[in-house]
Amino acid sequence: MSDKLTLLYQSHSPYARKVLVCAHELGLTDRLDVIHHETSPTNRNDAVFARNPLGKVPVLVTPGAGALFDSVVICDYLDRLAGEGSLIPREGPERYETLRLQALAQGLCDAGIAVRWDTERRPEALRYPALAAGQTTKLLEAYDYLETQAHLDGPVTVGQIGLATALAWLSFRRLPDFRERAPRLAGWYDRFNQRPSMRATPYEGETQD
Numbered sequence: 371m372s373d374k375l376t377l378l379y380q381s382h383s384p385y386a387r388k389v390l391v392c393a394h395e396l397g398l399t400d401r402l403d404v405i406h407h408e409t410s411p412t413n414r415n416d417a418v419f420a421r422n423p424l425g426k427v428p429v430l431v432t433p434g435a436g437a438l439f440d441s442v443v444i445c446d447y448l449d450r451l452a453g454e455g456s457l458i459p460r461e462g463p464e465r466y467e468t469l470r471l472q473a474l475a476q477g478l479c480d481a482g483i484a485v486r487w488d489t490e491r492r493p494e495a496l497r498y499p500a501l502a503a504g505q506t507t508k509l510l511e512a513y514d515y516l517e518t519q520a521h522l523d524g525p526v527t528v529g530q531i532g533l534a535t536a537l538a539w540l541s542f543r544r545l546p547d548f549r550e551r552a553p554r555l556a557g558w559y560d561r562f563n564q565r566p567s568m569r570a571t572p573y574e575g576e577t578q579d
């Protein structure tokens with residue numbers, strides 16, 4: 371059985387980039403075939419639905435565990451495949467700090483996508499400004515939390531990778547900026563962004579609804 375893994379990827383998805391950055395950090399990129407797929411709930415992609423009934427990327431097709439989704443599950447798989455538990459601490463307070471940070475990063479992406487639906491993706495007549503405002507509040511509250519309460523030092527984790535790829539995506543999509551509101555966070559992000567894993571995986575492309 372081939373030990374190759376196929377990653378259904380998208381060059382402008384923060385969730386997919388998190389997975390690919392994890393693969394870089396774990397030294398697993400030689401094992402991955404990375405295939406770009408466009409996805410949108412208004413533009414069905416049959417190849418993605420064939421692997422994930424939610425029709426979303428990323429998906430990792432594995433030799434032993436079938437097609438894995440979503441990004442949280444894929445990152446766990448890759449971390450175990452690399453063998454050391456290095457990106458997701460196996461125990462101790464670091465484990466839940468890491469998982470909480472990853473959850474917050476997921477939430478940043480979810481809220482950012484929701485803002486985009488009600489500011490540019492949905493036809494203008496169907497947009498709901500109160501929803502965009504409510505989702506924007508989540509972004510701003512998360513920036514404040516990250517600035518004052520998150521522990522961002524220490525060895526690289528999936529939480530940090532998720533956060534960096536989320537912040538990079540929010541900047542890429544010109545969503546509310548974190549720099550002025552959270553300068554400590556911005557400094558951490560600028561340093562993290564210099565890592566080879568981040569430099570090797572820039573965002574590009576437009577959503578195709």
Ligand SMILES: N[C@@H](CCC(=O)N[C@@H](CS)C(=O)NCC(=O)O)C(=O)O
Nearest residue numbers: 383385409410411426427428440441
């Ligand atoms: N919770 C999922 C979210 C994945 C997701 O929303 N991916 C987007 C691309 S950024 C997608 O494929 N959307 C298509 C859709 O919503 O139908 C994860 O962490 O992987």
